[in-house]
Amino acid sequence: MPRLLARLVERALPPLAWAAALSVPAAFFGLLAFLLWRGLPSLSLALFFGDTPPLAALLHGAPVFDGLWPACLGTLYLVLLSCCLAIPLGIASGICLARYATGRAKALLDFCVDLLAGIPSILMGLFGFALILLLRKTLWPGANTCLLLSALCLALLVLPYLISSTRSCLEGLPPELRLTGASLGLSPWQITARILLPAASQGILSGVILAVGRAAEDTAVILLTGVVANAGAPGLLTDKYEALPFHIYYLAAEYQTPQELSQAFGAALVLLCLTAALFAASRRLQAGLERRWKSGRNNRNGSIRA
Amino acid sequence: MNSAILVEDLSVSFAGQEVLRGLNLEIQAGGPTVLVGRSGLGKTTLLRAVNRLNECLPDCVTTGRVRLRLGGEWVEAYGPATVVEDLRKRVGMVFQTPNVLPVSVERNIALPLRLALGLSAAEIEARQEQALREARLWDEVKDRLAAPAQTLSGGQQQRLCLARALAFAPDILLLDEPTSSLDYKAARGIEDLLLELASRYTLLVVSHSLNQARRLARFMFVLREDGQVEAVDKEALGDKERLLTLMDELF
DSSP states (O other): OHHHHHHHHHHHHHHHHHHHOOOOOHHHHHHHHHHHHHGGGGGGGGHOOOSSOOOHHHHOOOSSSSSSSSHHHHHHHHHHHHHHHHHHHHOOOOOOIIOOOOOHHHHHHHHHHHHHHHHHHHHHHHHHHHHHHHHHHHHHHOOOOOOOOHHHHHHHHHHHHHHHHHHHHHHEEEOHHHHHHHHHOEEEEEEIIIIIITHHHHHHHHHHHHHHHHHOOOOOOHHHHTTTTTOSSOOTTTBBBOOOHHHHHHHHHHHHHHHHHHHHHHHHHHHHHHHHHHHHHHHHHHHHHHHHHHBBSSSSTTOBBB | OOOEEEEEEEEEETTTEEEEEEEEEEEEESSSSEOOEEEETSSSHHHHHHHHGGGGGGTTTEEEEEEEEEEEEETTTTTOOHHHHHHHHHEEEEEESOOOSSHHHHHHHHIIIIIIOOOOHHHHHHHHHHHHHTTTTTHHHTTTSSSBBBGGGHHHHHHHHHHHHHHHHEEEEEEEEETTSHHHHHHHHHHHHHHHHHTTSEEEEESHHHHHHHOSSSSEEEEESSEEEEEHHHHHHOOOHHHHHHHHHOO
């Protein structure tokens, strides 16, 4: 009897594993189909620009009142700004953890990264809010929640993804690679920057993609640090701004008409496309950099750069 | 005598574990000088003490003196004024398993040359071809220079590593069991090549195979259990029976 059971388990395991694996694409395509079904009908130029002529908004910055355009720009700026802050810091910290830190210092740093990864995003928003209150009372009485503050808090939120992916990729490289670099007379910095980081770039990219996705979708952080329902296109870093996830949240929570709800689905679809475009852009950038590193050529049939 | 490497009272330990103790060795210019000995006795450590690569491994402590003749001048390898990167540019190394960089064939040579020596693109291209010809690889790879280096065969990869070292125009070449991961034919190819190169470079070769050592060596040293080296005299090198008896005693 136990042998029969064992055989049954052996038989059942592969289809179960397949079912589990297929549930991921099934969930993704189900979600996508639902979003397309509800969101696609509302997609139009009017969804983006309301009553403002699109060209006037795009070329001359004419204010858009009833459309997604300012929120699209807000989210784009927010993601780019927070990535500009977080990516260099995250990669540098990952290098430090993988290459330089040892013993208790490494354990402590590791613990801090884990801790930071575990902080709920609403808490990060609260931190930003408290920071502004503190600044108002002390150094900067005019301080207010704004785009820069949100980007700063989002950067903190995504930092652990970047640190962990950089670190694990660098540690996963074969140790001979470092020895090879050293035996060729390269300095420690040259080995890290010109051999190890390029070799690990694909793994670092997956951290960047996680970070971009997280920064684009997070609502809790921006809720307390500067996003508003109607701010128009973002101007200065110290201005309030609109953002797609907040726009979706706001519409879904307070819609008055079915049209407004379907606008929210439209906005969700736009957010998905925007994130996908950012993923594609970072993938292209990484692939280009990697090709250049591997071949020493700027393009497939370009000149040798050595 | 025309020495190229002088090792005096060299001791190396890793995490408190002593691998080499009070070792003295004089290596002649040219060669090849072959270092044999049982595995685990520290042949690789001795080789890496010459280009100070042991320092890249954790918890390594080296004491003693290593002097190298580089460009006609004696250099203290462990002297305070010696820049370790400069030393390694003059002392090439080929590892036990082919350690190509995960980039194209040509870039394997071009990238280190550019980073370490800061050469111009034209100079790099010239040296690249010359080194590949010297390593007898040019004819096999000249049409696939842009292909990933990992697509070459094991023997070709090892010759690429040799070419990469030669492209630096080093004074000394350290080879750590350079044929151990290769098949018989590829190994013989590398051996022939090393014999040829010995007229232009000082070669220090670690080998675990006595047959290979006999084919290659103009000078031979045996690393003993107690961390000391013993020279094998010239007559013994030519006499197979005598060499085998000697090896039986030492191994």
